[in-house]
Amino acid sequence: DLARHPDILSQVFFANPSARTLAAATWDAFVSPYGPGPIIHQRVDQQRTGQHQLFGPDLSQGIDRADEQVSSWAAWHLLHEGPDAAVVYFEGVDHAGHSFGA
Numbered sequence: 001d002l003a004r005h006p007d008i009l010s011q012v013f014f015a016n017p018s019a020r021t022l023a024a025a026t027w028d029a030f031v032s033p034y035g036p037g038p039i040i041h042q043r044v045d046q047q048r049t050g051q052h053q054l055f056g057p058d059l060s061q062g063i064d065r066a067d068e069q070v071s072s073w074a075a076w077h078l079l080h081e082g083p084d085a086a087v088v089y090f091e092g093v094d095h096a097g098h099s100f101g102a
Contacts, residue, residue, distance in 0.1 A: 024055040026091035
């Protein structure tokens with residue numbers, strides 16, 4: 001319940017309403033309102049103004065390609081726009097960690 005337990009990016013926004021935030025994730029539960037998520041609140045009003053940006057890649061070519069898309073998108077936005085707070089999640093990296101005990 002994001003209304004009672006806001007995600008970290010929403011907490012940043014509530015503490016500083018001028019803060020710019022972004023989230024990019026391969027796992028659609030992070031950013032998609034469909035399915036089990038979103039873990040990161042949509043904050044549609046802030047999306048309209050560009051203050052809050054969400055990115056979910058095309059998963060049709062597999063997780064490795066999707067992680068590359070997340071990496072490219074996030075790197076560009078972090079370098080060129082410098083948000084105040086960001087969450088970037090790579091499903092392939094997470095899966096490798098679970099598989100190999102890291």
